[in-house]
Amino acid sequence: MHQAIVVFEVEGGSDKYFDGHRKDTMPIVEAIRAAGWHAEVVYFRPEWREDIFTYVSENFDAYISRVNPGNILGGEKGYFELLTQLSDAGLVGMSTPEEMMAYGAKDALVKLKDTDLVPSDTAAYYDVESFHQAFPTSLSYGERVLKQNRGSTGSGIWRVQIEDKELAASITPGTPLPLDTELKCTEAVDNHTEIRQLGEFMDFCDRYIIGDNGMLVDMRFIPRIIEGEIRILLVGPEPVFVVHKKPAEGADNFSATLFSGAHYSYDTPQAWPELVEMFAAARPEIAEKLGGDNIPLVWTADFMLADDDAGNDTYVLGEINCSCVGFTSELDMGIQEKIAAIAISRVEEKHAALALGDVAS
Structure with a gap:
């Protein structure tokens, strides 16, 4: 085992800071290094794919994808093929193309x-x-x-x-x-x-x-989207925090993005017990409908308030995402340390399982 994790990015895009990275990329890298492992960033370009595969497969145990597929020139096909090749070569993928397509595609809503x-x-x-x-x-x-x-x-x-x-x-x-x-x-x-x-x-x-x-x-x-969208951010199976995203005031405004002027407030999961408990109870059904409980490393579930038949509050799922979840506003909550710990534990668990298999054979 190399005790090394690569973090993938792509060059350019509106999600980058002046150093060329997403603001939440280097905190992950630094947290992995602080845990005693090696970590570095590799930029993906379609024309570098074969060389990237050789370098990464020979030197790393796992990858963490911090790539918005929409930012890849020429489309995501080549990038997904690289990630699949790396998984086939034995690396632990976080998140794999299968997870991104199952949990990150909008038609997850239709499946649910x-x-x-x-x-x-x-x-x-x-x-x-x-x-x-x-x-x-x-x-x-x-x-x-x-x-x-x-x-x-x-x-x-x-x-x-x-x-x-x-x-x-x-x-x-x-x-x-x-x-x-x-x-x-x-x-x-x-x-x-x-x-x-x-x-x-x-x-x-x-x-x-x-x-x-x-x-x-x-x-x-x-x-009731005008009352805000409620996002649960999870690292693996653990809800880390809840973001209440309230759209800017205006007759037709419904967007809960920062770009549109929405106001964000951050809470612990304990501040939203009914929502968190409801989502935890639904997790097995979500896994069944989306094709298996391969829990992404970092993922979110966005909900809107609605009314049930009796007029009581209920929650409607608006989106699940795991392709490239941003958490720059929450770095002071220690999320990068949680990501590093779970990523390392997944590699160690895989190698321990392989070692047991070798002993058994």
């Missing part, structure tokens, strides 16, 4: 729609034809939110409502809307609003479906 976590009318569109066929009817039931699979910080996430409120009130649910219906479309990245006709807006959204891993998730708008 038969649970109490997600509304049953949530849908996903994997091709342009099904989107154009179904969305005009979906919108007849009320406001919707469309979420692209790629991107981050609210890019390509649209709140969609009929512009004419009298028209909206007169529509029979289940009746497809005419393509010239005027819509008010608000993008989560900055809460800007555009007025578009339905047909033209769907044509615009085709870009989110076309290409590798392209798709759109269609989910009902949860009005």
Whole structure:
């Protein structure tokens, strides 16, 4: 065992600081080193893939991915292939492409729609034809939110409502809307609003479906999102803190990103016992629906407040993410030390299991 962990990044992107790293990358590296292991950053470029594989497979026991796949020039395919090669070579992956696709893809919501976590009318569109066929009817039931699979910080996430409120009130649910219906479309990245006709807006959204891993998730708008989004951040199985993200005030504002002016407040998991207990109870079902309980190293679950049939508070899952979770505002909470400890323990557990296997054979 090398007692070494590599941390992958890509060059450029809005998530980088002046030193070229994400602000939360070097704290992880330094925490691993403080624990007595070697750690370093390697930048991924598609043209370096073979050399990176050789260097990393010969010198490291594990990798930690701090790459937003949307920032990779040429797409994520080559990067995912590298990570898979490294796992096949015996390295511990955190997170693996399989985990990113299971926990990080937006259609995780669709896979969970038969649970109490997600509304049953949530849908996903994997091709342009099904989107154009179904969305005009979906919108007849009320406001919707469309979420692209790629991107981050609210890019390509649209709140969609009929512009004419009298028209909206007169529509029979289940009746497809005419393509010239005027819509008010608000993008989560900055809460800007555009007025578009339905047909033209769907044509615009085709870009989110076309290409590798392209798709759109269609989910009902949860009005209480204006009260804020509640994010649980976990390191492995452990909830570390809860972030209450309240959108900036404004009639159509719904985005809970810092870019859009949302206000963040940070709590311990103990401050949200009902939510944390509910999520812990749902974990086995989440694992079953998403294809196995390979818990990501760092991951989040975002919830919105809603009302149950009796008018009591309940929580609706809006997103799970594990591809490249940021935690720059929480570095003083010691999260990097928890990440280092769990990453090292996963490598040690794997090597201990391999050693037992050798003895048994």
